[in-house]
Amino acid sequence: xxxxxxxxxxxxxxxTAEEAELEPGKLPRHVAIIxxxxxxxxxxxxLPRVAGHRAGVEALRDIxxxxxxxxxxxxxxYAFSTENWKRPQEEIEALMNLLVEYVRRxxxxxxxxxxxxxxxxxxxxxxxxxxxxxxxxxRETAGNSRLILNVALNYGGRAELVDACRRVTGEVxxxxxxxxxxxxxxxxxxxYTGDLPDPDLLIRPSxxxxxxxxxxxxxxxxxxxxxxxxxxxxxxxxLRQALxxxxxxxxxxxxxxx
Ligand code: FPP
Numbered sequence: 001x002x003x004x005x006x007x008x009x010x011x012x013x014x015x016t017a018e019e020a021e022l023e024p025g026k027l028p029r030h031v032a033i034i035x036x037x038x039x040x041x042x043x044x045x046x047l048p049r050v051a052g053h054r055a056g057v058e059a060l061r062d063i064x065x066x067x068x069x070x071x072x073x074x075x076x077x078y079a080f081s082t083e084n085w086k087r088p089q090e091e092i093e094a095l096m097n098l099l100v101e102y103v104r105r106x107x108x109x110x111x112x113x114x115x116x117x118x119x120x121x122x123x124x125x126x127x128x129x130x131x132x133x134x135x136x137x138x139r140e141t142a143g144n145s146r147l148i149l150n151v152a153l154n155y156g157g158r159a160e161l162v163d164a165c166r167r168v169t170g171e172v173x174x175x176x177x178x179x180x181x182x183x184x185x186x187x188x189x190x191x192y193t194g195d196l197p198d199p200d201l202l203i204r205p206s207x208x209x210x211x212x213x214x215x216x217x218x219x220x221x222x223x224x225x226x227x228x229x230x231x232x233x234x235x236x237x238x239l240r241q242a243l244x245x246x247x248x249x250x251x252x253x254x255x256x257x258x
Pocket of ligand 1: 035037038039040053054056060081084095098099100231
């Protein structure tokens with residue numbers, strides 16, 4: 001037993017982060033990631049931006065595997081924002097094709113590993129092929145519970161709040177809800193992530209330090225972790241560093257240390 005306990009040591013003055021181990025009881029339940037820096041990664045190599053997105057898919061594969069291995073319950077990744085439609089048509093099409101390709105290629109392994117695939121955002125605006133593949137992935141993995149992989153597509157935090165307001169207003173107009181009964185739980189329940197706990201940890205690589213309209217309601221008390229590498233270079237060791245840093249954080253949710 002002592003041997004087991006000493007394996008889960010925390011980084012401290014005599015131990016580097018590389019030597020420290022993850023503590024299963026202190027891992028975040030829900031990790032959110034802004035997969036940023038694909039374009040810059042490609043630019044640095046003289047490659048087209050799409051090559052960066054393709055390399056970004058490899059990073060995603062590695063991180064999904066790590067989350068399964070380490071018992072993370074939910075992973076939400078930002079793959080396409082409501083603002084990304086402003087990009088050149090060629091890049092948008094390439095991203096949508098990558099999504100279809102990703103689902104087709106990864107679904108067997110995701111199923112085998114017990115991953116449940118979900119998507120959040122205004123999905124109705126996505127191309128038909130993307131919607132069909134997402135629906136298939138959702139249907140075929142609905143019974144899985146090891147990891148929920150939540151892919152944000154045509155997602156915007158403000159759009160999500162608008163959609164939540166519309167849903168709640170619809171309930172009020174239908175006479176199912178009184179305005180005075182609207183509270184934070186009602187709003188939370190009307191979000192795309194209504195049945196999920198808020199992220200415990202948000203990771204943003206690429207050196208940018210902003211939320212970029214991601215999960216605006218849900219991130220209210222989330223721990224933030226930024227990395228100076230581009231998403232295509234992000235691997236399980238980088239995730240491990242983020243999780244080790246998270247283990248050191250003291251979460252008070254506006255209260256006092258107990
Ligand atoms: C941000 O980097 C990344 C995106 C807009 C797309 C993220 C998509 C993937 C990682 C691959 C596709 C996802 C799936 C689920 C198949 P950027 O292009 O804004 O990079 P930059 O800031 O360096 O230009």
